[in-house]
Amino acid sequence: MLELALKGDKKYWGLVIALLTFIGIGFVVYLKQLDFGLGITGMSRDVSWGFYIAQFTFLVGVAAGGVMVVLPKYLHDYKAFGRITILGEFLAIAAVTMCLLFIIADLGQPMRAFNVILYPTPGSVLFWDMIVLNGYLLLNVVIGWNVLEAERNNIHYAKWVKPLIITSIIWAPAIHTVTAFLYCGLPGRGFWLTAILAPRFLASAFAAGPALLILLCLIIRKFTKFDPGKEQIQSLAKIVTYAIIINVFFLLCEVFVVFYSRIPSHMSHLQYLFAGLHGHGALVPWMWTSMALMATSIVLLVIPTARKNECILAFACVILFIGTWIDKGMGMISGGFVPNPLHHVTEYMPTLPEILITLGVYATGLLVLTILFKVAVGVKEEVSGVKDSCESC
Amino acid sequence: MGNSRRSFLKVAGITALGIGTKPVLDVFASSGGHGVEPKPEVSKNVEVFTAKRWGMVIDTRKFHSAEDLDPIIEACHKIHNVPEIPEPRHKIMWIWEDEYKHVFTHREHELINDRIKHLPFLVLCNHCEKPACVRACPTKATFKRDDGIVLMDFHRCIGCRFCMAACPYGSRSFNFRDPRPFIKEENKEFPTRMKGVVEKCNFCAERLAVGKLPACVEASNGAIVVGDLDDPESEIRDLLSSNYTIRRKPDLGAGPSVFYIV
Numbered sequence: 001m002l003e004l005a006l007k008g009d010k011k012y013w014g015l016v017i018a019l020l021t022f023i024g025i026g027f028v029v030y031l032k033q034l035d036f037g038l039g040i041t042g043m044s045r046d047v048s049w050g051f052y053i054a055q056f057t058f059l060v061g062v063a064a065g066g067v068m069v070v071l072p073k074y075l076h077d078y079k080a081f082g083r084i085t086i087l088g089e090f091l092a093i094a095a096v097t098m099c100l101l102f103i104i105a106d107l108g109q110p111m112r113a114f115n116v117i118l119y120p121t122p123g124s125v126l127f128w129d130m131i132v133l134n135g136y137l138l139l140n141v142v143i144g145w146n147v148l149e150a151e152r153n154n155i156h157y158a159k160w161v162k163p164l165i166i167t168s169i170i171w172a173p174a175i176h177t178v179t180a181f182l183y184c185g186l187p188g189r190g191f192w193l194t195a196i197l198a199p200r201f202l203a204s205a206f207a208a209g210p211a212l213l214i215l216l217c218l219i220i221r222k223f224t225k226f227d228p229g230k231e232q233i234q235s236l237a238k239i240v241t242y243a244i245i246i247n248v249f250f251l252l253c254e255v256f257v258v259f260y261s262r263i264p265s266h267m268s269h270l271q272y273l274f275a276g277l278h279g280h281g282a283l284v285p286w287m288w289t290s291m292a293l294m295a296t297s298i299v300l301l302v303i304p305t306a307r308k309n310e311c312i313l314a315f316a317c318v319i320l321f322i323g324t325w326i327d328k329g330m331g332m333i334s335g336g337f338v339p340n341p342l343h344h345v346t347e348y349m350p351t352l353p354e355i356l357i358t359l360g361v362y363a364t365g366l367l368v369l370t371i372l373f374k375v376a377v378g379v380k381e382e383v384s385g386v387k388d389s390c391e392s393c
Numbered sequence: 394m395g396n397s398r399r400s401f402l403k404v405a406g407i408t409a410l411g412i413g414t415k416p417v418l419d420v421f422a423s424s425g426g427h428g429v430e431p432k433p434e435v436s437k438n439v440e441v442f443t444a445k446r447w448g449m450v451i452d453t454r455k456f457h458s459a460e461d462l463d464p465i466i467e468a469c470h471k472i473h474n475v476p477e478i479p480e481p482r483h484k485i486m487w488i489w490e491d492e493y494k495h496v497f498t499h500r501e502h503e504l505i506n507d508r509i510k511h512l513p514f515l516v517l518c519n520h521c522e523k524p525a526c527v528r529a530c531p532t533k534a535t536f537k538r539d540d541g542i543v544l545m546d547f548h549r550c551i552g553c554r555f556c557m558a559a560c561p562y563g564s565r566s567f568n569f570r571d572p573r574p575f576i577k578e579e580n581k582e583f584p585t586r587m588k589g590v591v592e593k594c595n596f597c598a599e600r601l602a603v604g605k606l607p608a609c610v611e612a613s614n615g616a617i618v619v620g621d622l623d624d625p626e627s628e629i630r631d632l633l634s635s636n637y638t639i640r641r642k643p644d645l646g647a648g649p650s651v652f653y654i655v
Contacts, residue, residue, distance in 0.1 A: 038588075045557075108589025108590055126529070188559075340563050
């Protein structure tokens with residue numbers, strides 16, 4: 001089926017070349033990082049995880065979000081989603097690919113990465129994260145490819161694929177739960193030390209993932225002959241609406257517990273993020289922007305007439321995606337490190353090389369997504385073409 | 394005190410004996426062909442400092458200003474090839490000083506007496522009983538020895554920095570760049586590190602193994618004492634039972650093995 005990715009118009013190849021350019025730039029800067037060390041980033045002794053790990057965390061959510069089209073289709077037999085499950089699965093593949101690349105980019109000694117397998121340590125959550133992420137990638141590659149190939153050949157997919165699909169549905173929340181456990185089990189980090197972290201991660205994942213999927217569906221409809229469908233988009237929109245409301249609700253639960261209990265080691269991080277601490281407040285405008293974007297998206301999504309208008313829906317999805325990205329991709333990780341365990345404030349901002357490497361990884365993920373979606377849409381167009389000709393004869 | 398002094402002298406004596414007999418054994422070893430096997434275990438004669446569970450007591454009453462601490466920090470950092478990197482973000486610290494309110498974050502209050510308020514406190518790895526860093530490490534590159542010392546394998550560390558996020562004491566440093574150009578005077582007896590790995594205080598495990606006390610203890614004029622927490626007869630237990638001591642963040646349950654007399 002990959003041959004479908006080799007035939008495309010000028011716009012397609014333009015996109016591929018643009019992405020390859022970003023990948024190239026990111027790779028060159030990564031070589032520099034490999035040579036110099038992680039010192040070219042903005043990370044420090046106090047903020048020892050930065051942009052890479054934050055993007056990784058956000059994208060695990062996007063990957064898990066893909067299950068929101070797979071689950072209704074296979075567990076509730078919601079047939080409408082059958083049209084777009086492949087998009088959810090392929091989005092998951094692209095997102096997990098980026099996650100793995102971000103982890104590699106973040107390692108001080110990437111050539112020793114296999115030590116995680118060589119000296120397996122089940123007591124470490126990172127060990128399990130390695131397993132669930134690679135497992136989820138493999139599941140989605142096998143399932144996506146087989147189901148799409150079956151669709152192309154106009155047959156039902158093989159029987160052994162079904163158990164894998166069920167597994168992948170359970171697996172999706174697992175990847176984001178384990179990712180949350182990376183943070184929420186650490187004794188000295190009050191910001192993350194909360195049982196609501198994994199549920200919060202999942203809620204924002206099930207908002208951001210499907211929101212991105214809606215946008216991708218609209219793009220596909222605009223640029224190809226395949227229409228993912230109005231009903232599909234509206235069903236996704238309802239999922240996004242519930243998820244973003246739950247996400248904000250969980251956040252407010254956290255805010256209540258932290259500020260009503262007034263335990264300083266828990267309060268100080270939220271204070272830093274939303275009000276600034278000891279004169280440091282680089283993230284304050286970002287965090288309030290994030291809140292405003294999420295709140296606005298809720299208003300737009302909750303009103304049925306607004307949600308049903310695809311232009312407004314697209315706008316709501318864009319601001320929701322940006323809002324959740326700021327929340328997780330900027331605040332969630334460095335917020336946990338500021339102040340540090342000795343209550344010193346060292347701020348963190350990514351450096352230009354760090355941003356270029358990040359863009360390179362995003363471009364890689366988008367390239368994977370572009371190629372996979374090209375294949376998927378190609379098959380969809382082919383199949384509908386066959387159907388059309390049958391109907392005519 | 395007398396007890397540990399005696400045992401120290403005993404150790405020193407045996408160590409000297411070991412060094413004294415080594416040339417003789419070397420002669421035996423090199424003579425060969427006379428049925429005398431080479432004895433690689435010559436070092437057996439060198440008594441080592443051992444404990445069931447190592448601990449440290451820092452008597453902060455014996456310190457008055459940062460100048461009192463500087464030689465201790467310097468001794469440690471020099472012996473362990475800890476680089477002096479000017480960029481604050483990339484700093485490597487095994488042992489350093491900070492104020493009471495930062496060291497004992499849960500005990501700080503505004504009316505605390507002036508001596509404590511302005512006294513510099515030594516901060517280092519606590520060699521916890523239940524170390525969060527060891528639990529987090531995905532490769533066992535950081536591990537706890539049976540005697541309680543938490544160590545790093547610089548060759549296995551992948552540089553994921555999970556241990557740094559896990560440590561509630563901020564005791565770990567990461568080599569954000571090649572540290573070697575920033576080592577003023579290299580100590581050939583201890584390895585230097587490469588970029589991309591985590592490091593921290595190792596309780597001078599390499600010195601204990603040859604019967605030497607930790608560098609900070611040696612440089613402290615008796616203000617720092619290490620010993621076996623499991624031995625009721627040890628000097629450290631004597632100090633603990635005759636003084637009121639505090640630990641950093643004991644509420645987290647990690648079981649830090651560094652005690653402070655304030």
